[in-house]
Amino acid sequence: MSPAVDPLCSPIPRRPFDVGRVREDFPALHQRVQGKPLIYLDNAATTQKPRPVLEAIRRFYEQDCSNVHRGVHTLSQRATEAYERARETVRRFLNARSEEEIIFVRGTTEAINLVAHSFGRRYVRAGDEILISAMEHHSNIVPWQILCEETGARLRVAPINDDGELLLDEFERLLTARTRLVAITHLSNALGTIPPVREIIRLAHARGVPVLLDGAQAVAHVKVDVQELDCDFYAFSGHKLYGPTGIGVLYGKAEWLEAMPPYQGGGDMISSVTFEKTTYNRLPYKFEAGTPHIAGAIGLGAAIEYVATLGLDAIAAHERDLLIYATEAVSGIPGLRLIGTAREKASILSFTLEGIHPHDIGTILDHEGIAIRAGHHCAQPVMERFGVPATARVSFALYNTREEVDALVMALQKVREVFGL
Amino acid sequence: MNDLRDLYQEVLLDHSKRPRNFGVLADADHQAVGHNPLCGDKVVVYLRMDGDRIADIRFQGQGCAVSQASASMMTESVKGKTRAEAEALFKRFHELLTGTAGPETVSELGKLAIFAGVRKYPVRVKCATLAWHTLHAALARKAETVSTE
Numbered sequence: 001m002s003p004a005v006d007p008l009c010s011p012i013p014r015r016p017f018d019v020g021r022v023r024e025d026f027p028a029l030h031q032r033v034q035g036k037p038l039i040y041l042d043n044a045a046t047t048q049k050p051r052p053v054l055e056a057i058r059r060f061y062e063q064d065c066s067n068v069h070r071g072v073h074t075l076s077q078r079a080t081e082a083y084e085r086a087r088e089t090v091r092r093f094l095n096a097r098s099e100e101e102i103i104f105v106r107g108t109t110e111a112i113n114l115v116a117h118s119f120g121r122r123y124v125r126a127g128d129e130i131l132i133s134a135m136e137h138h139s140n141i142v143p144w145q146i147l148c149e150e151t152g153a154r155l156r157v158a159p160i161n162d163d164g165e166l167l168l169d170e171f172e173r174l175l176t177a178r179t180r181l182v183a184i185t186h187l188s189n190a191l192g193t194i195p196p197v198r199e200i201i202r203l204a205h206a207r208g209v210p211v212l213l214d215g216a217q218a219v220a221h222v223k224v225d226v227q228e229l230d231c232d233f234y235a236f237s238g239h240k241l242y243g244p245t246g247i248g249v250l251y252g253k254a255e256w257l258e259a260m261p262p263y264q265g266g267g268d269m270i271s272s273v274t275f276e277k278t279t280y281n282r283l284p285y286k287f288e289a290g291t292p293h294i295a296g297a298i299g300l301g302a303a304i305e306y307v308a309t310l311g312l313d314a315i316a317a318h319e320r321d322l323l324i325y326a327t328e329a330v331s332g333i334p335g336l337r338l339i340g341t342a343r344e345k346a347s348i349l350s351f352t353l354e355g356i357h358p359h360d361i362g363t364i365l366d367h368e369g370i371a372i373r374a375g376h377h378c379a380q381p382v383m384e385r386f387g388v389p390a391t392a393r394v395s396f397a398l399y400n401t402r403e404e405v406d407a408l409v410m411a412l413q414k415v416r417e418v419f420g421l
Numbered sequence: 422m423n424d425l426r427d428l429y430q431e432v433l434l435d436h437s438k439r440p441r442n443f444g445v446l447a448d449a450d451h452q453a454v455g456h457n458p459l460c461g462d463k464v465v466v467y468l469r470m471d472g473d474r475i476a477d478i479r480f481q482g483q484g485c486a487v488s489q490a491s492a493s494m495m496t497e498s499v500k501g502k503t504r505a506e507a508e509a510l511f512k513r514f515h516e517l518l519t520g521t522a523g524p525e526t527v528s529e530l531g532k533l534a535i536f537a538g539v540r541k542y543p544v545r546v547k548c549a550t551l552a553w554h555t556l557h558a559a560l561a562r563k564a565e566t567v568s569t570e
């Protein structure tokens with residue numbers, strides 16, 4: 001088991017959380033949109049990037065730009081070291097046992113597709129079942145549908161209640177001798193729900209079923225320790241964690257990754273190739289075919305270090321305060337219906353306004369310099385479950401403030417005025 | 422607020438709240454479904470043709486104020502028109518939204534000219550044209566769902 005120390009705190013000095021100071025680190029926040037100061041509340045789609053991330057990427061391209069794992073020259077050695085250092089940073093962030101278990105991919109979507117393809121090819125047969133939940137993002141639905149179509153397996157969906165909470169008894173009932181894998185979100189992007197993942201993993205493991213967690217939303221808001229969780233796979237994207245787009249991570253327990261066939265073939269993922277036989281490289285390289293997104297990985301490493309200097313617990317406390325404050329503030333707005341009222345939730349406020357379509361809310365808020373998301377959030381089954389075509393979604397990050405929430409509430413009143421309500 | 426009022430004019434809000442010709446057309450002989458995958462908006466256009474003329478038209482669906490008002494006002498402007506006249510109107514409407522319409526086009530559009538305010542919101546152009554694309558599909562007797570993507 002893991003030691004009791006916070007893996008993020010030990011090597012990196014902490015800095016006290018001061019939202020005013022923190023905002024200074026994010027150049028993109030300091031601009032005007034439609035003549036108003038930008039209020040960025042679309043962080044579940046992607047977050048803004050702090051200076052250390054921008055600088056790390058720039059430093060790589062200006063000084064160390066080279067390919068990894070293949071050159072004897074100095075630049076290639078520097079690039080390889082920086083790339084592998086980023087992997088070690090991710091390992092520490094997730095508290096994985098070994099760097100072998102950290103695979104760099106394009107993002108959550110690719111991570112899930114990798115497992116669907118590779119685990120699926122090895123372990124899933126006709127008549128088997130994959131169990132997901134009713135609050136998944138399309139990227140944790142469609143790869144499994146494709147796998148089911150190809151293999152004749154069946155996709156089962158554990159339902160949720162009117163608050164957007166997983167019905168654990170139903171989940172347990174759907175966990176059968178045919179279940180090959182459970183794939184579930186660690187934080188719903190449409191509802192903000194944090195499902196009881198420890199309980200889910202315990203129930204699944206009791207039947208010998210491995211569990212994949214979609215951590216796309218969770219990593220920026222919830223402390224993740226894959227050994228403590230004991231999940232088998234964990235997927236996340238760099239860009240929702242203050243890092244660059246185009247880079248993400250699949251964590252997998254080494255036992256699974258060793259047993260799974262490669263995902264893509266190419267350079268870097270082999271140790272020897274003849275036309276008769278190819279021997280695959282060791283982990284994690286077996287799953288990293290081709291030149292990786294080196295600058296992206298380095299940028300992600302810098303983002304994780306940035307988050308660690310503030311401390312995920314301090315960030316989570318700040319965001320919890322914002323969510324509670326905002327939930328209370330908007331509840332006074334006539335006709336406002338919250339979609340997603342789970343007891344365990346974080347960072348996301350999804351809602352509808354009676355008589356006003358979320359698209360119109362989005363356009364009018366943009367006019368006030370406020371960026372939110374309006375739509376189905378790539379979670380159409382969730383919209384259907386709640387009987388709405390779309391919602392307006394406010395999502396918080398570490399740099400948001402109570403003043404921004406106040407401005408949001410004023411702007412929502414304005415939306416109602418425009419509509420003569 | 423001024424730009425916003427250009428977009429959300431009284432006429433538009435009125436049509437979005439009380440859409441005209443809303444509902445199923447029982448004796449329709451043409452119909453099509455339109456879909457905007459970006460926002461999940463959906464519209465169904467029903468037509469009863471009298472030879473080449475649109476004898477009756479109704480629509481159903483759900484969506485933002487822009488898409489609902491556009492569908493409602495479209496039904497009013499094409500009822501009684503021939504196929505060719507309706508298509509020509511769609512072409513002018515499209516020119517209005519993409520900013521390529523001349524002044525005479527704008528005057529031909531009549532009430533529909535209020536949608537000029539959408540021009541400043543490029544992502545909303547699809548909302549305004551969804552019903553028209555669906556009408557086009559219904560006229561062409563295309564059975565499939567049209568999509569604005």
Ligand SMILES: Cc1ncc(COP(=O)(O)O)c(C=O)c1O
Pocket residue numbers: 044045106107108109110137139140185187188189214216217237378
């Ligand atoms: C819960 C969840 N899963 C998966 C994804 C997909 O992430 P990406 O587009 O970065 O691959 C997202 C992104 O919106 C998400 O919110």
